Amino acid sequence: MATSSNEIIRVESISKHFNDGAVKALDDCSLTIHQGEVVAIIGPSGSGKSTFLRCLNLLEVPTSGKVIFDGVDICDEKVDLDLHRRKMGMVFQHFNLFPNMTVKKNITLAPVRLKLKTQAEADKVAMQLLERVGLPDKADTFPAMLSGGQKQRIAIVRALAMEPEVMLFDEPTSALDPEMVGEVLDVMKELAKDGMTMAVVTHEMGFAREVADRVVFMADGKIGEVGTPEEIFDHPKSPRLQDFLAKVL
Amino acid sequence: MWWSNLFTDMSKASFFNFSFLPKYGAFFVQGIEYTLLLAVVSVALAVIPALLLALMRLSKSRIVKGISGAYIALFRSTPLLVQLSIIYFGLFGVINIPRFNLFGFVDLSRFIPGVVALALNSSAYVAEIFRAGILAVDAGQMEAARSLGLSKWDGMRLVVLPQAIKNVLPALANEIVTMVKESSICSMLGMAELMFGAKAVASSTYITLAPYTLAALIYFCINFPASKAIEAIERRMRRGDKQ
Numbered sequence A: 001m002a003t004s005s006n007e008i009i010r011v012e013s014i015s016k017h018f019n020d021g022a023v024k025a026l027d028d029c030s031l032t033i034h035q036g037e038v039v040a041i042i043g044p045s046g047s048g049k050s051t052f053l054r055c056l057n058l059l060e061v062p063t064s065g066k067v068i069f070d071g072v073d074i075c076d077e078k079v080d081l082d083l084h085r086r087k088m089g090m091v092f093q094h095f096n097l098f099p100n101m102t103v104k105k106n107i108t109l110a111p112v113r114l115k116l117k118t119q120a121e122a123d124k125v126a127m128q129l130l131e132r133v134g135l136p137d138k139a140d141t142f143p144a145m146l147s148g149g150q151k152q153r154i155a156i157v158r159a160l161a162m163e164p165e166v167m168l169f170d171e172p173t174s175a176l177d178p179e180m181v182g183e184v185l186d187v188m189k190e191l192a193k194d195g196m197t198m199a200v201v202t203h204e205m206g207f208a209r210e211v212a213d214r215v216v217f218m219a220d221g222k223i224g225e226v227g228t229p230e231e232i233f234d235h236p237k238s239p240r241l242q243d244f245l246a247k248v249l
Numbered sequence B: 001m002w003w004s005n006l007f008t009d010m011s012k013a014s015f016f017n018f019s020f021l022p023k024y025g026a027f028f029v030q031g032i033e034y035t036l037l038l039a040v041v042s043v044a045l046a047v048i049p050a051l052l053l054a055l056m057r058l059s060k061s062r063i064v065k066g067i068s069g070a071y072i073a074l075f076r077s078t079p080l081l082v083q084l085s086i087i088y089f090g091l092f093g094v095i096n097i098p099r100f101n102l103f104g105f106v107d108l109s110r111f112i113p114g115v116v117a118l119a120l121n122s123s124a125y126v127a128e129i130f131r132a133g134i135l136a137v138d139a140g141q142m143e144a145a146r147s148l149g150l151s152k153w154d155g156m157r158l159v160v161l162p163q164a165i166k167n168v169l170p171a172l173a174n175e176i177v178t179m180v181k182e183s184s185i186c187s188m189l190g191m192a193e194l195m196f197g198a199k200a201v202a203s204s205t206y207i208t209l210a211p212y213t214l215a216a217l218i219y220f221c222i223n224f225p226a227s228k229a230i231e232a233i234e235r236r237m238r239r240g241d242k243q
Helices: A051-056 A080-085 A102-114 A121-132 A148-160 A178-193 A205-211 A231-234 A239-248 B002-008 B022-058 B060-077 B080-094 B108-136 B141-146 B153-187 B194-205 B211-241
Strands: A008-018 A023-034 A037-043 A064-069 A089-090 A166-170 A196-201 A214-219 A222-227
Touching: A008 A051, A023 A051, A023 A064, A023 A222, A037 A051, A037 A121, A037 A205, A051 A064, A051 A166, A064 A239, A080 B141, A089 A148, A102 A121, A102 A148, A102 B153, A102 B194, A121 A148, A121 A166, A121 B080, A148 A166, A148 A178, A148 B141, A178 A196, A178 B153, A205 A231, A214 A231, A214 A239, A222 A231, A222 A239, A231 B141, B022 B060, B022 B108, B022 B153, B022 B194, B060 B108, B080 B108, B080 B153, B108 B153, B141 B153, B153 B194
Parallel strands: A037 A196, A037 A214, A089 A166, A166 A196
Antiparallel strands: A008 A023, A008 A064, A214 A222
């Protein structure tokens, strides 16, 4: 396959069951993400979007199936997962900044602790990244002093400081006041333009249409449809997707 | 002294017959020091084992979880006096501690078994305090740490524990207050703490009640302001947390 040479994540029929199979959060989902690609994952709440995304860096361990990252099956227990997680940045709905550390410390903690950079190098990179998201003056502030939009931009910077190959976004704008959604989406658009590989669980249909290379529609723990934004938004095939779009657009 | 006459007419059983004070006051001063030493040292010694027990309790391994759970259950479900007696006569019947007086009035051969028993008992309670404190930290904190490639231990040590410790400081201070009271049980084994002092005074002066009234007053004057202070600190910390 021509595309397999630059594939970065390949998910092979993962399922995630809770309560001994009583709840099937994910049911036989497969997807391949290529280098530089922006994949938006949409769907009604409870459809398994977030669980799927969290399976990509194994914050949620699939009950069955494989997650191949950089050619390695990271579900294998012999694999040093921490080593692979470094290369997958994640941004959470509720930011999850460390409230007991300054912004700069939030950003430099992992690179310094994992000996990827000295404190001085990490500080320099942190300042450059903060400059890029327009928050260089917040370096010595604590997260509690920031607005939601600022927190999320810092959270993106914190993930970027690890120089990841992929960025995973779990509903990054869902917890934000409406007027702050734009500033976070702008940073994400910028990232996409710079060629970052991104998987984004989102309710922002405008963003999915404008920025995504491919859109994944999930419903009831299954991957319903995968296609270009045009295919998904303008020519939805399944009634489930048509119904969903009718409600959100 | 001018006020010693005040007591001469009082009955031996009076609540406030403090006529023993001029002669026996030192018993109480030493008793206070001994009591505070017992409480502070045992809670301080309990912190590390308690942290270990709490982490074990949160472990995924059933065996590790079970060991910690059994320890906590054992120490929380049996009386302190029984634990103290077993440790004093059992454990320290085998281990011999030389008679050595610290600060002139703390006999180590009694003090060490007392502190060990109180610390073992306290660690069971403090472990539950720590466990609650760790669980109170949002799960997203550990997830964020792990997503950055930090190990579980690093996430615990660098991210979760510093936040948990802040949450549990008031409860930990309360544990010292509890220990100041509970340590009175050590008088049963001849440790010269406050309660022991009161008993000694009562038996040598035949003033049966007032030494205990005084002991009660002293306990109250230590613990009540201490718990009020802890409450005030707790309120201030909560205000600081608001975003």
